[in-house]
Structure formats: C-alpha cells, structure tokens
Amino acid sequence: MFHNFLIRPPEKPMTYIEFLERQIAEFKASPVFKAMLDGEKYYVGLHDILLRKRTVIGANGEPVEVENLPNNRIVDNQYKRLVGQKVNYIAGQPIVFHTEDDEYTKQLKTIYGKSFQRMFKNVVEDSLNCGLGYIYVYVDESGNIAFRRFKPYEVIPGWADAEHTELDYLLRLYEIVYYEGRTEKRITKAELYDKDGIKYFVLEGGQLKPDTDKVNETYIQAGAEGYNWEKIPVVPFKYNSKEIPLIKDVKTLQDGLNLLLSNFQNGMEEDVRNTILVLKNYDGENLGEFRQNLAAYGAVKVRTVDGTDGGVETLTIEVNSENYKTVIELLKKAIIENGKGYDVSELRGGTPNQMNIQSVYSDIDLDANGMETEYQAGFESLKWFVDAYLYNKGLGDYSAVDVDVIFNRDMLIDENGVIENCLKSQGLLSQETVLKNHPWVDDVLLEQKRLKEGNDYEDAFK
Numbered sequence: 001m002f003h004n005f006l007i008r009p010p011e012k013p014m015t016y017i018e019f020l021e022r023q024i025a026e027f028k029a030s031p032v033f034k035a036m037l038d039g040e041k042y043y044v045g046l047h048d049i050l051l052r053k054r055t056v057i058g059a060n061g062e063p064v065e066v067e068n069l070p071n072n073r074i075v076d077n078q079y080k081r082l083v084g085q086k087v088n089y090i091a092g093q094p095i096v097f098h099t100e101d102d103e104y105t106k107q108l109k110t111i112y113g114k115s116f117q118r119m120f121k122n123v124v125e126d127s128l129n130c131g132l133g134y135i136y137v138y139v140d141e142s143g144n145i146a147f148r149r150f151k152p153y154e155v156i157p158g159w160a161d162a163e164h165t166e167l168d169y170l171l172r173l174y175e176i177v178y179y180e181g182r183t184e185k186r187i188t189k190a191e192l193y194d195k196d197g198i199k200y201f202v203l204e205g206g207q208l209k210p211d212t213d214k215v216n217e218t219y220i221q222a223g224a225e226g227y228n229w230e231k232i233p234v235v236p237f238k239y240n241s242k243e244i245p246l247i248k249d250v251k252t253l254q255d256g257l258n259l260l261l262s263n264f265q266n267g268m269e270e271d272v273r274n275t276i277l278v279l280k281n282y283d284g285e286n287l288g289e290f291r292q293n294l295a296a297y298g299a300v301k302v303r304t305v306d307g308t309d310g311g312v313e314t315l316t317i318e319v320n321s322e323n324y325k326t327v328i329e330l331l332k333k334a335i336i337e338n339g340k341g342y343d344v345s346e347l348r349g350g351t352p353n354q355m356n357i358q359s360v361y362s363d364i365d366l367d368a369n370g371m372e373t374e375y376q377a378g379f380e381s382l383k384w385f386v387d388a389y390l391y392n393k394g395l396g397d398y399s400a401v402d403v404d405v406i407f408n409r410d411m412l413i414d415e416n417g418v419i420e421n422c423l424k425s426q427g428l429l430s431q432e433t434v435l436k437n438h439p440w441v442d443d444v445l446l447e448q449k450r451l452k453e454g455n456d457y458e459d460a461f462k
Contacts (some may be wrong), residue, residue, distance in 0.1 A: 017208050020171060020192065025206060027156045032131070032243075036153040039129035039247040042079045042254065049073050049258035054266075072265040078332060079254050082339040083128050083246060090368050090375075091121045093408035096443055104398045105445060111145060111386060119149050123237050126152050127371075131243040135378075137233040137385040139220045145389040150234065157236070164243070165377075167232040169194040173203060197228050233385060237378040240370055250339045257331040264324045340367040365409075372407055379405045408442060 014022075027033055041047070054071040055063040094117055097108040119135070126133030130152035140146045150172060160168035170193040178185050190201040190208055197218040200211035218226030219233055239245065336343050340363040347360055358365070387399045422438050431451075435444045 021208055023156055035245050035248055036130040039245045042247055043129050045075055045077050047075045047258055048255055070266040070269040072262045074261040076257055076261055078335045082341045085341045087124050089364055089409055090407050091124045096406040098404040099401050101401050104401055123149055127237050127239040128246045131245040132236050132238045135235045170234050193232055235378055235381045238374040250335050253331055253335045340364055
C-alpha cells in the first residue's frame with residue numbers, strides 16, 4: 001500500500017542578523033525588560049497610581065470612569081529611599097584599591113579616580129533598579145584607558161555560559177531624536193559588540209539595517225592601525241546572582257502604600273457636596289441641576305408634601321484615620337524588611353551603642369555582603385582590561401598581582417567604642433588591621449605613609 005507524503009524543501013538556516021533581530025524582539029517582550037523599566041520609573045516617581053481612574057458600575061454592569069469624584073494620586077516614594085540607602089551604604093564613600101605593589105596601587109588610584117568613583121555609584125544604582133549595570137572599557141583619543149556606563153534597559157547581553165559570567169556578544173539599542181525641518185523624528189540605533197569590534201545598525205520595523213552614517217570599527221585605534229581586546233570590553237555588575245532587580249521585592253507593597261494614602265485623601269475630601277444624597281419628597285429640578293446648585297450655593301430648599309416633611313440626608317463612609325495610620329506603618333515597615341533596608345528612627349532617643357546600631361543595619365549589611373561579592377567579581381573582570389592596558393603602555397605587568405577592593409560602608413557607628421577597641425588592639429594586631437578598622441581612616445596606605453614620615457598625632461602636637 002502506497003502513501004502520498006508532502007515533501008517540503010528544507011528551511012533556510014537563520015542568518016546571524018536574523019538571530020539578533022529575534023533576540024531583540026524577545027527581549028523587548030520579556031518580563032526582564034518590563035522589570036527594568038519598572039525599576040527606573042519607580043525610582044523617578046512614575047508609579048502606577050498616577051494612571052489610576054475612579055470608576056463606578058454603569059448601566060450595563062461594566063466599570064465606567066467618573067470625573068466628579070475625588071481621585072487623588074499620591075506617591076510616597078519609599079522605593080527611591082530604599083535604593084538611596086543601599087547606594088550610599090556601599091558606594092557613598094570612596095572605594096579603596098590596595099595591592100602589595102606600591103607602583104601598581106598608584107596606577108590604580110589614577111585610573112579609578114573621582115570620575116570613575118562617581119560613575120560606579122551610578123552603576124550601583126543601575127544594578128539595584130535593573131538587576132545589573134554595565135561598564136564599557138575603551139581607550140580615548142589621548143591613548144588613556146577610560147570607562148563609560150551603559151544603561152541596562154538599552155543592553156541585550158549574549159552570554160557565553162549558563163552562569164552569565166562571560167559575554168559572547170552584546171547589543172546596545174538607543175533612540176536618537178533629530179529634526180527634518182521643524183518636524184521631530186526618532187530613530188533607533190543599534191550597536192553590536194563582539195570579538196571583531198563594533199558594528200553599527202539602524203533598527204527599522206524590527207529589522208537591523210547597516211547604519212550608513214557610521215563605519216564599523218575596532219575597539220582600539222592607534223593611528224592607522226586598529227586593534228581589538230581579546231574579550232568583549234563590557235563588564236556587568238550584578239545586584240545578585242539571579243540578576244533580580246530590587247523593585248520585584250517591593251513593588252506590590254509600594255503600590256499598596258500609594259493606594260492607601262490616595263484612598264484616605266479621597267475619603268477626607270468626600271463631604272456633603274460630593275457624597276451620596278438621599279432626597280425626601282423633592283420634585284424640583286433634575287438631579288444634575290440639583291447637584292450643581294448644591295455645589296454652587298451650599299444650600300437646599302425642601303418642602304412638605306402630603307403632610308410629610310421633605311429633607312435631604314447623606315450616606316457617608318466614616319474615615320477612621322487610626323486604621324489608615326496603622327496599615328500605612330505596617331506597609332512602610334514591610335517595604336524596609338522586604339527590601340532589606342533600615343529604619344534610623346529606631347535609633348532615635350538615648351545614646352545607641354554599637355550593638356544597637358548593628359542590629360538596625362543587620363538586613364542592609366547582609367544584602368551588602370551579597371552585593372559586594374558580585375561587585376568584586378565585576379572588578380576582577382575589569383582588572384583584566386586595566387592590566388592589559390598597563391602592559392601595552394609599557395607600565396608593567398601586574399597580571400599576577402592581587403588587588404583588594406575595599407568598600408567603605410557608610411554606616412552610623414559608635415566612634416568612641418570603636419576607637420577604644422582599636423587602642424586596646426595595638427600590639428595584638430598589625431598596624432594595618434587596626435588602621436582598617438579605625439573610623440577616621442579611609443586610605444590605609446596613606447595613613448601608614450604619614451606615620452612613617454612622623455606625622456602622627458603625637459608628633460604633630462609636640
């Protein structure tokens with residue numbers, strides 16, 4: 001017995017550009033991208049409550065928007081406060097780079113100067129809002145190593161491994177605004193970073209087309225020659241190993257807080273002129289005219305009909321401010337706990353000791369430990385590019401030299417107690433260990449240098 005089979009020609013393999021176009025479409029539709037945008041929007045105060053509408057059940061049973069009721073949209077941005085706490089806690093003070101090689105330490109101090117420290121603080125903010133941040137490493141026109149921050153929601157990473165530790169390629173999408181005459185136009189540019197350098201595209205209708213305004217180039221230009229790094233020169237800095245942004249932990253709580261405050265304000269504004277009115281024996285103008293006159297004059301004339309007194313009564317909802325206050329406090333506390341922040345109001349009153357302070361900071365300190373682990377990995381990747389730059393500039397081979405990246409966490413401390421412990425530890429611990437833990441010392445090497453030169457406290461006041 002014979003069967004007829006439909007024979008189809010083999011499908012053409014997907015091209016590299018088609019693969020990238022699919023990655024762009026999937027990323028734009030993904031919950032990861034949405035969470036990134038939520039984190040950025042909530043940080044600047046663009047919360048969902050601002051889109052809220054007051055509705056009632058219409059004649060057909062469907063919700064109908066009404067505009068004659070109070071519709072407050074209050075934003076109490078506890079999320080921004082939480083992000084600010086974490087950013088300043090771990091990156092508010094200058095990061096110190098310490099090595100056993102003084103010349104290497106000097107080079108790192110120059111490379112990771114004030115401009116880098118400010119940029120890295122913004123990268124930490126990116127990692128909290130979007131799950132991870134990016135630093136692009138390049139060599140500027142003067143031949144010096146430089147760094148640039150990429151916005152995470154503009155970046156589509158192509159990871160070479162399941163642990164997301166190494167990049168195979170990276171796409172960056174960003175929008176350009178330009179004018180044709182007086183008409184504003186927008187176009188989406190795309191940059192592809194891979195081991196062959198940078199390729200430039202324009203994204204139109206979901207398709208990548210070569211950008212005729214730019215020429216593909218290598219990462220490093222030295223005169224007429226072009227060179228590429230052996231690795232993709234973009235370093236990710238993750239908030240956590242899962243790359244989950246902070247907004248995922250607190251968004252529903254933040255929305256609940258905004259809604260509760262807005263409802264409370266609505267309830268306070270719903271007085272006799274805009275609550276439900278019950279009319280008795282009133283056959284005057286229609287209800288619309290009645291409400292308009294009531295709003296304009298604040299008075300109603302009633303009369304007796306068939307021996308029954310006319311009148312107006314209101315149906316109101318009592319606003320219990322204590323209930324609102326209790327729930328608001330619970331929500332704020334839940335935001336702090338779920339977001340692993342701290343509440344300094346717990347330290348008010350009296351003189352808190354170091355144990356009290358550490359108890360209040362325990363959650364943010366534990367979260368900072370995880371953040372620091374991820375950031376240390378990022379700086380280790382960044383070290384490869386810095387070492388390669390220094391070697392090619394003839395400034396030394398430091399690839400085998402370890403670098404200690406020290407985050408000076410910005411926490412309230414009991415200075416008197418810490419200094420007393422440092423004094424008691426002299427002779428038991430090394431000078432370096434004592435100085436690292438002293439609250440007045442930011443740069444241990446600089447302080448040791450001052451001590452060697454005889455500029456210590458006692459000599460200065462002799």
